Amino acid sequence: MMNYFYHPRFWLGTTLIVALIITSISVVETAYTTRKLYSALQEILAERSRLTAEWSRLLLERGAVSSDLRIDRLAKSSLFMRAPDLSHIRLMERDR
């Protein structure tokens, strides 16, 4: 029995079998990791798309609230603001 271990073909075969087992396990492992990561990526992308959607709605809301039309109207009607006329403007000369 012992002399089998000394035959080079035995070691070659064993090495190949071990390598085969390792690679097949790593293939499975990689496939699993890929799916897990892809799944995580998709969840992040979905989250991003959800946040983008929310952001776009907030942008719109800000746009509506801060529209020049609205500010103009509010400034005039509730704050009674108006542009100063010429007699109320004082110009300062700039030191150069």
Next chain:
Amino acid sequence: MRSKVRKPSKSWRLWLVGSVIGSCALIICTRLVWLHVFENQHLQGIGDELTNRHQDIPAYRGMITDRFGEPLAVSTPVFRIGVRTAELIGTPWAKKLAPFLDRSPEQLEQRVAQSLLPYLFLSRNVTPEGSAKIEALKLEGVKVEQQFRRFYPAGEVASHLLGFTDIDDEAQEGLELSFDHWLSGQDGSRHVLANRRANVVRYISAGEEVEHGKDLRLSIDLRLQYLTYRALKGAVNRSKAVGGSAVLVDAWSGEILALAAQPAFNPNNISSRTPDRVRNRAVSDMHEPGSSIKPFTIATAIDLGLIQSDTQIETTPGQFRVQGNVISDFKNYGLIDVSRVLSKSSNVGVAKIGLMMEPSALRDRLALLGFGQSTGIGFPGEAEGSLPSFAAWGDMDRAALSFGYGLNATTIQLAQAYSVFANAGVLKRLTLLSGGATPKPLAVFKAGTIEQVLPMLEAVTQVGGTATQAQVPMYRVGGKTGTTQKLSAGGSYASRQYVASFVGIAPLSNPRFVMAISVDDPRSQRYFGGQVAAPVFADVMDDVMRIYDIEPDSPKTRILAGRIAQ
């Protein structure tokens, strides 16, 4: 010893076990082959149907913003509720769905009953919260689909500029259409494994990569766009005009800061989109520019060395006969210098200057200024205008061209042409994009010529000129009015239909901003360009000076307080 081990056993038991295992394997193999080869398609179909899902990933349409990033057009997801009508029969769907769709169950049932379609949308505008609730109902035959809807926060203010998209978010008009390839994305897809409730269990593989649309940053300044819109709307309403348009340009960079037209529409509301309102008059309506061409006639003559700003022109008796046509002035101005010819807008004076030049000299300059050609801003439906060209120029053709008749131009072309006064005679092409690349600037007039014309343009806005209402407090401004009779459908001049226009520049000591305003068919007593269009310029330019922090340059400005240290 080695050969002994390798020798197969001849025991019958081994054969028995071998054949049992072998036949089992054979049966399994046969079954495998059977399933894989003969029933493959059928089984695969059943399996895929149960678990394999192909999901679309909708692409965002890019955002349109102004030059500072203020949103002008934003796509946001909304949900639409679709129903497969055949699957609804006999289920209490309408009662359950009605609270979320703002309609009574009867209305919904009627809608479905009247429709002949197998699949129809009951609502296209459901919020994400509402759609989640509807999905939770798990109604048979009811499907919630995500889509994008475009919103325009600026509403009417920038309506013509942006255009709009249809209910499927496809570009229809305006910049939405001309930059569609940039704004629109490419939908993607992916394969997923789902359980029987259609919840995604596992993502299998990516299909097509989703490509979101790119954002577009315009040269528009939303603040000035609003001010321009407001001033133009006011002018059109006051003068009871049919329509109007205004374009504000930063002549140094060629960037269009504001572009407005009246009447406008609300891009968020489909029903307000009538063709008359949707048309962007600033780029697609052309009219004879009239007197606004006169500064170019004078500049060309000065450039050719034929006149100086103080050259005396005889306009007596206020009428001038050319080839049987009578060119007349508002009144007899007598012997006046070139500057007065412009500030009084004397047709006789300009016609005489026009006739001093080579027949096609003025026409060639106007062509260099971009008249009769598209401006290259890429707006859909842009009118090129027209510029006459004759093999043999008659005197009347030349005289008419010198005071702006016989050619057609859009408001935006006028604004572009006037940029030469702000760029020392160099024509800078316009762009609607922030920092947009424009073709190589083209020198049309000598810098010295422009130096002579600018004071004349200023005189137009001063006492004795036609556009005193264009004055901006504390600043020196210049410009030229135009009041042209409209051509009627028959080709003759309509007696009481005018286009009132004004093109102005500010501040005159260091010209930078150019604004062109046209008001179409003012019906009130006041229909002159100086009365109708010039106030729009003054109104907007006052704020432009303030917002862009331009130092007052009027010598009349009193400095009241002392000095401030910086």
